[in-house]
Amino acid sequence: MKRMFWLPVSLAVLLLVLGGCGKKENEAHHASADNNLEPIKVELKVNPTEVQIGAKVTFEATVTHQGNNVDDANEVMFEFWKDGDKDEDHSKEIVTGSGNGKYVFETSFDEAGQYHVISHVTARDQHSMPSADLTVK
Structure with a gap:
């Protein structure tokens, strides 16, 4: 029974960690893209x-x-x-x-x-x- 409890909790934690990493990368991309907004x-x-x-x-x-x-x-x-x-x-x-x-x-x-x-x-x-x-x- 304990194993059934930890499997969903572990998956939820893993998704949160991976989701957070993706967000930081995406934010970094937007920050660098903003630097190039000056027109030619x-x-x-x-x-x-x-x-x-x-x-x-x-x-x-x-x-x-x-x-x-x-x-x-x-x-x-x-x-x-x-x-x-x-x-x-x-x-x-x-x-x-x-x-x-x-x-x-x-x-x-x-x-x-x-x-x-x-x-x-x-x-x-x-x-x-x-x-x-x-x-x-």
Whole structure:
């Protein structure tokens, strides 16, 4: 009879101990995840912002997280289009890093007009989409 009493008590104690260990690990995971809640920062530069037809234009996205350069972004893509273009006419170029958190793409335009660019940056489980404009004369 005593054996029948100790078996459920032993199992209950074992479950409490294992449950408590799991909770501590889970709490530690949440605490470390909270440290990464700071958003990535993406600074998009277009140089120059006013160009002649056929002249080179550089798109540069500088990516940082918690004050450090991000050289291992999952994806950096520049999407650009002329004002009034349909969505399917947007150009999209995926680029790799060139160091120091910089992702650069160079292009030129063969039509005058107002153009728009968005840098789509995915890094540190986050996505950022800063935009800029340029004029082609």
